[in-house]
Amino acid sequence: MILCFDFGNTIKKYAFIEGQEIVLLGQLPSFNLDEISEILRNKLISKIIVSSVIDIPDEFVAFLRTIGSLQILSNSDLNPKFSRSDYNLSTLGIDRKLLALGAIHTYPNQNILIISLGTCITYNFISNEGAFEGGIISPGLAMRAKGMHEFTDQLPLVDWQKFKTDTFFGKNTAENLYHGVVTAACLEIEGFVQKFKFQTPNLRILLCGGDAEFIHSKLKLGELVIEQNLLWKGMVQTF
Ligand SMILES: Nc1ncnc2c1ncn2[C@@H]1O[C@H](COP(=O)(O)OP(=O)(O)OP(=O)(O)O)[C@@H](O)[C@H]1O
Ligand SMILES: CC(C)(CO)[C@@H](O)C(=O)NCCC(=O)O
Incomplete structure (x- = not known):
C-alpha cells in the first residue's frame, strides 16, 4: 500500500492507495507524531509520497523515513x-x-x-x-472572511458557512x-x-x-x- 500526503495551507490530507484504488482518505490535525503513528497502526506501507505547499517539520520527515521509502515531490519532478x-x-x-x-x-x-x-x-x-x-x-x-476581520477594527468574523x-x-x-x-x-x-x-x-x-x-x-x-x-x-x- 502507498501512503500519499497532500499538505495544503489549511488541511493536511492523506490517502492510502492500493494499486490505483483509494482505500482510505483522512486528514491529519497536525504534524504530531502520535497522530500519524495511530493512523499507520496495522498498515503495511511500501512507499510514501508527499505533495506539500507548506514547510514540513524535519522531525516529521525523519519519522516518515522510518516507515518506508519516502518521495517528497519536488516542483521539477512533474x-x-x-x-x-x-x-x-x-x-x-x-x-x-x-x-x-x-x-x-x-x-x-x-x-x-x-x-x-x-x-x-x-x-x-x-x-x-x-x-x-x-x-x-x-x-x-475563509481567507476573504478572515482578511476583512483581521485587517479592520470594526468588522466581525462572519460565519459565512452557516x-x-x-x-x-x-x-x-x-x-x-x-x-x-x-x-x-x-x-x-x-x-x-x-x-x-x-x-x-x-x-x-x-x-x-x-x-x-x-x-x-x-x-x-x-x-x-x-x-x-x-x-x-x-x-x-x-x-
Ligand atoms: N474540516 C475543515 N477544516 C478546515 N477547513 C475546512 C474544513 N472543511 C472544509 N473546509 C474549507 O476548506 C478550505 C480548505 O480547502 P482545501 O483543503 O482544499 O485547502 P488546502 O489544500 O489546505 O489549501 P491550498 O491547497 O489552497 O493551500 C478552507 O478554507 C475551509 O473553508
Ligand atoms: C496557490 C496555492 C497556495 C494553492 O494551494 C499553491 O498552489 C501554491 O502555493 N502555489 C505556488 C504558486 C503558484 O502555483 O503559482
Missing part, C-alpha cells in the same frame, strides 16, 4: 509530464500540477478548467494537448460581509468561467477543494463537475 506551453512551470505549485495531471488522465484530449476552492481559489487551464496553459490565484472563502439570506445585498454588517465573501466568490467564478468559455467554448470544468460542495450549490452554472479526488488521481500518475 514538468516532463506536461506538453510544452509558454507557462513557467517552475513557478506552479505542486498541488496544481497534480490536479492538472489527474484531470489530463481522467479527461484525455479535452480542454479543461480546474477550479480548486481551497485556502486560495486557483483556476487551472489545461489544453486538449495536455499543456498547462495558465491560471488565476485569488483569495479563498449564514442564510435571500437578498443579494445586505441590511446589516453580517449580511454585507456574507455577500463580500460568498456572493463575490460566486460572481468571480461565474465571471472567469464566462471568460474562459468565450476563449475556449469546448471546455470541461471541474471543481475541487474544501469549499467545492458549498459553492457548487450556489453557482448559476450547469456544466460543473465536482472531482474531489483529482489530486490523488494525479499522484497515482507519479507511481
Whole structure:
C-alpha cells in the first residue's frame, strides 16, 4: 500500500492507495507524531509520497523515513509530464500540477478548467494537448472572511458557512460581509468561467477543494463537475 500526503495551507490530507484504488482518505490535525503513528497502526506501507505547499517539520520527515521509502515531490519532478506551453512551470505549485495531471488522465484530449476552492481559489487551464496553459490565484472563502476581520477594527468574523439570506445585498454588517465573501466568490467564478468559455467554448470544468460542495450549490452554472479526488488521481500518475 502507498501512503500519499497532500499538505495544503489549511488541511493536511492523506490517502492510502492500493494499486490505483483509494482505500482510505483522512486528514491529519497536525504534524504530531502520535497522530500519524495511530493512523499507520496495522498498515503495511511500501512507499510514501508527499505533495506539500507548506514547510514540513524535519522531525516529521525523519519519522516518515522510518516507515518506508519516502518521495517528497519536488516542483521539477512533474514538468516532463506536461506538453510544452509558454507557462513557467517552475513557478506552479505542486498541488496544481497534480490536479492538472489527474484531470489530463481522467479527461484525455479535452480542454479543461480546474477550479480548486481551497485556502486560495486557483483556476487551472489545461489544453486538449495536455499543456498547462495558465491560471488565476485569488483569495479563498475563509481567507476573504478572515482578511476583512483581521485587517479592520470594526468588522466581525462572519460565519459565512452557516449564514442564510435571500437578498443579494445586505441590511446589516453580517449580511454585507456574507455577500463580500460568498456572493463575490460566486460572481468571480461565474465571471472567469464566462471568460474562459468565450476563449475556449469546448471546455470541461471541474471543481475541487474544501469549499467545492458549498459553492457548487450556489453557482448559476450547469456544466460543473465536482472531482474531489483529482489530486490523488494525479499522484497515482507519479507511481
Ligand atoms: N474540516 C475543515 N477544516 C478546515 N477547513 C475546512 C474544513 N472543511 C472544509 N473546509 C474549507 O476548506 C478550505 C480548505 O480547502 P482545501 O483543503 O482544499 O485547502 P488546502 O489544500 O489546505 O489549501 P491550498 O491547497 O489552497 O493551500 C478552507 O478554507 C475551509 O473553508
Ligand atoms: C496557490 C496555492 C497556495 C494553492 O494551494 C499553491 O498552489 C501554491 O502555493 N502555489 C505556488 C504558486 C503558484 O502555483 O503559482
